[in-house]
Amino acid sequence: MLPKDFPFEGTACLADTRGNLENPAPASFQSGISVISGWACDAEGIEIELDDEAYLAAGYGTRRADTASVCGDTDNGFGLLFNLNLQGDGMHKVRALTNGRVIDSAEFTVTTLGAPFRRGLSGTYQLPDFPERGQRVSVTWQQSQQNFTIDAVSSAAVQAVTADIPRSNPVNAPLGRFENPADGSSQSGIAIISGWICEAENVVVEMDGIRTFKVAYGTRRADTIKVCGDANNGFSLLYNINLLGEGTHTLRLLADGIEIDRSSINVTTFGDDFLKGASGQYRLTNFPEPGDFTDLVWDQARQNFL
Template sequence: MKTNQLQKHAMGMCGALLVCTSAWSEPVTLSGPFHFRQHSSVNSPPGLADFVDLGVTVEPVNGTSVTASQGSITNLPVPINNPPIAEVLLPYDSSLTGLWTITAVNGSDTRSIQTNDIVGVEPLPFVENLSISGAILTPTVSWSLPNTSVPHNRVRVRIHAGGNQVYQSPSLGLVNSFTVPDGLLAQGKWYAIRVMLEDTTRGFLVNRSSNWIGYNPSTTPQASLESPQQGSFESGIGLIRGWVCEAGVVEIQFDGQSRQQVAYGTTRNDTVANCGDANNGFGFTDNWNKLGTGIHTVRAFADGAEFASATFTVTTLGVEFLRGASGEYTLPNFPQAGNNVTVRWAEPHQNFVIVGASRNPASAQSTVSAVPLASSSTNLESPQQGSFESGIGLIRGWICQASTVEVQIDGGERQRVAYGTTRNDTSEVCGDTNNGFGYTVNWNSLGNGTHTLRAFADNAEFANVSFTVTTLGVDFLQGASGEYPLANFPQAGKNVTVRWAEPHQNFVIVNYQ
């Protein structure tokens, strides 16, 4: 009691004088050290497919720092991001599988504890064939267990919402299904359901695999990835686009790499029936050439829950951005016999655009001059002054700082544009990267001819361009098909093949040789 009274008196003095030359330490308690291997599916939030997970429960949290050491690794910081658990994830390496010493320091008090080793632990396969069925708010999650000789003895289920864990089941044994308890889920909210296969045969956890499935309890579709579509061909500067009824964050992931946040909240009047409002569109511009020629996979997430995935094929022209090329070609008998379209290489799009339909393309020329509005902190990248546009396109660019971004076409009503997409190429100018904006538009709906677009940031105009649209006579051409070789492009002796892509309402490059 006397010690406590002296301590309280000293703390009171420190508070009154705002001066304290030495800090009181609190006794540190460490318990429940853990060290296990974790094998996660590609849609796992940590973004690591195979990693080492180690940590400890620590008290008190305030004023305590935690580190881990093993062999040549000393004083590795172990953050307390989920109090009272201090935890760190490391990409798997066999050199990390031995015993770790975890040390916690609070003032003058230091405590250490040792973990188990995971030497020789092999990656545990995931549960397979994840599916959800049954009642909307109490669905049953089903799976099949992998056929593997890697030790495992139990399944557990966790449910996450908005990045936070909202439920964890006890050990379920080696079962094939789990019914979500009543009162846990709410309609219209995104959940990421995690099914974990684990090995605790030594008396503690040494191995885990995690597979994830997204879920939104609703009687109507709550999200859609419109492009790219499963099995599609992509080329040039493309658009990942779609809509989500309600989300705090929308992200995409290519080929299992790090997720990227996409701008979300564009006006989409066609989603009102499903969502009850219109600000549900998302769009992300990507240079498909950077992925390289071949087959790729994109996954889309709303608040951490995967809602769509698609596998598609990219065709490149051998470089990330082709400069200085030009070419114009007439494609006969499209969209039907007796009609022709003319396509022209458009460098900003790294693709061909339609510039004429059954007429002389030379007649489709822009004649309206731009209103120059230069700024080093804003950039409207597409459409550009005097450009030709066709099909489904993206109004895109970047702004260093704005609360609201809007576009206006031909003096019509301003439309709010999704803003905040990650653009690493703007970091030098802006000091950060969440500066991209994008707005999906069906150029066909504007009609043939010259049009004007104005762009606004916080009600201040920062761009004004005129461009020419060529349509095929309808807002959305359905059922057409066509594939055409284009000789001597991008240079003599080289050839590309273009194919009509209905989702894009345009042609895409499907072969280059």
């Protein structure tokens, strides 16, 4: 793996493309469905290399306002939704490249539940003394993410229900689906917004009829070939769902201004947009099977347990 300072951090070797691979973070633990993401200035496209083998095209061009001072514009984000369990348990490495040149790289550890994708599991657990002593958080298994999500904290939350947004689904709307976050699910922290659309020029996610975000579109989804006739239909975006605030919120998927799908979610926070300084490790008994146990560790970067 190339050292982070060769030739210097965030610049492609022998090129002038500046960028950063943000997820997965170096030396982190990963499991389940994740978004391999970061940013790069003026790239013609981004490829993700896993363990010196798989080259996968990432969606490129999402808005990253924090890159404006470095890149001179904001359409620099990239993302690739990927089931990291497919790499198997143990150490792995990932590199982000443009035009065959490395922008950034990271090594991380994958922990699975014995299979790439576990079906039929369920479980809700109470984790005591988190984020502070005397408080308690509830986590529930979500199959679509292959991980646990936070669905309640001990302190009472003000439930702010969003206004109803009328549906508008023309008969000729492109085929597509909102997969994450699932409709009716509980969400907290850095969330995966993902799914697929057959044909579109501009794909955005609208939140509560107020905020609109362009998503990285065009990643390979082989499972859409029968429906769409091709595979370049996936979209993904990492977003701090805490910014929406406590309560129920509506996310709409729009392709070229036409609503394709929507999802209503319930957001639970710890009272802050980004919780800092907390730590905790918990052992869940009888998961994924009776007699088994699974360890959860708080990850500040993801604002969730992994």
